[in-house]
Amino acid sequence: MASPYAKELHVAQLAVQRATLLTKKVFHDKAKGTASKDDKSPVTIGDFGAQALIVQAIKKNFPDDEVVGEEEAATLRENDDLRSQIWDQVKVARLEDDAAEKELGGPIQTVEDMLSAIDAGNSAGGAKGRIWALDPIDGTKGFLRGGQYAVCLALMVDGEVKVGVLGCPNLPVDDSLSLSAEDGKDQTDDAGKGVIFSAVAGKGATGRPLSRGALQPGHPISMKPVTDITQATFCESVEAGHSSHDEQSQIAQRLGITKPSVRMDSQAKYGSIARGAGDLYLRLPVKKDYQEKIWDHAAGDLVVREAGGQVTDANGLRLDFSKGRTLRDNKGVVAAPKAIHGQVLDAVMAVLGAK
Numbered sequence: 001m002a003s004p005y006a007k008e009l010h011v012a013q014l015a016v017q018r019a020t021l022l023t024k025k026v027f028h029d030k031a032k033g034t035a036s037k038d039d040k041s042p043v044t045i046g047d048f049g050a051q052a053l054i055v056q057a058i059k060k061n062f063p064d065d066e067v068v069g070e071e072e073a074a075t076l077r078e079n080d081d082l083r084s085q086i087w088d089q090v091k092v093a094r095l096e097d098d099a100a101e102k103e104l105g106g107p108i109q110t111v112e113d114m115l116s117a118i119d120a121g122n123s124a125g126g127a128k129g130r131i132w133a134l135d136p137i138d139g140t141k142g143f144l145r146g147g148q149y150a151v152c153l154a155l156m157v158d159g160e161v162k163v164g165v166l167g168c169p170n171l172p173v174d175d176s177l178s179l180s181a182e183d184g185k186d187q188t189d190d191a192g193k194g195v196i197f198s199a200v201a202g203k204g205a206t207g208r209p210l211s212r213g214a215l216q217p218g219h220p221i222s223m224k225p226v227t228d229i230t231q232a233t234f235c236e237s238v239e240a241g242h243s244s245h246d247e248q249s250q251i252a253q254r255l256g257i258t259k260p261s262v263r264m265d266s267q268a269k270y271g272s273i274a275r276g277a278g279d280l281y282l283r284l285p286v287k288k289d290y291q292e293k294i295w296d297h298a299a300g301d302l303v304v305r306e307a308g309g310q311v312t313d314a315n316g317l318r319l320d321f322s323k324g325r326t327l328r329d330n331k332g333v334v335a336a337p338k339a340i341h342g343q344v345l346d347a348v349m350a351v352l353g354a355k
């Protein structure tokens, strides 16, 4: 019997790869063309272009599936200049392998097709059926700074994540390099960089180098066993507005961790701990009422769990992707190897309870 979700996985990996290459080109062409969204967060040509390419590939292969995508095309329909800059990138985006490109359904044909593809990411999400969660550029602020970012795609079936893919163009290809503070910073030198992580529920997690054509061979990845938690490396957001650096540092202290945190944008944090380059990922809310978005976590959650990790919120609950576009019932994220997750969670609760 063929592996479960084999076609979904292959299409998702190729689609993420093609979109990741677009974002790299946008960066190198210095064509980032930023706009500001209603919540004042940035969105670039790369975000819109990557969403268009990925949704088009999903719709060609799985026409009945829905997509919860971060971006929408409303501003582009009014902004001729931004729209044509995105189109200039999207119309030439293709994999250097005919069979792979054909599998994705080929290039997008018209500007209107591009806009409709972006807008097709408007699913409300939920607990029924096949729904993809798409973050075309996660860590847009990292992308703009030349730091880490990730192109993230996950398939949920009846509210459970079944397939997850992360394209991380600025992470080192080599799994054996331990994370250092520098990995979160400027990554404008391309040498030895670019990884795709993927996972299928119950089938483990995989890493492979990013390529320009067909997929490179993959290899299994797993979290590093932590024998002495005081030596653990913990990751957190660069942006102090996205998670509480202060509480995270208190948690680390409580665990006896002395190494400074590795600050890194995007779901590259999930990928990094899943391959054993780091150990823990803490994301405690800054604002009580902020609801995490499903596209910021769906792929990373599966990649880490399939690599031997446990991912919960700050109350120890599994992330619940079935509640719509946000993780309405969760607060924060705590990701760690299964064997020490309980210990980390105790420290999280002690610090939060002491407030």
Ligand SMILES: Nc1ncnc2c1ncn2[C@@H]1O[C@H](COP(=O)(O)O)[C@@H](OP(=O)(O)O)[C@H]1O
Pocket (backbone or CB within 6 Å): 041, 070, 135, 137, 138, 139, 140, 141, 142, 236, 237, 238, 239, 241, 242, 243, 264, 265, 266, 267, 285, 286, 287, 290, 292, 293, 296
């Ligand atoms: N107040 C907040 N709390 C938590 N996450 C937030 C936030 N404001 C924005 N974000 C999310 O944080 C994501 C980036 O995470 P990180 O800090 O790990 O790089 C953003 O994704 P995008 O960059 O896709 O918009 C955005 O969705």
Ligand SMILES: [Mg+2]
Pocket (backbone or CB within 6 Å): 041, 042, 043, 070, 140
């Ligand atoms: Mg955003």
Ligand SMILES: [Mg+2]
Pocket (backbone or CB within 6 Å): 135, 137, 138, 139, 295, 296
């Ligand atoms: Mg995001």
Ligand SMILES: [Mg+2]
Pocket (backbone or CB within 6 Å): 047, 070, 135, 136, 137, 138, 139, 140
């Ligand atoms: Mg994004």
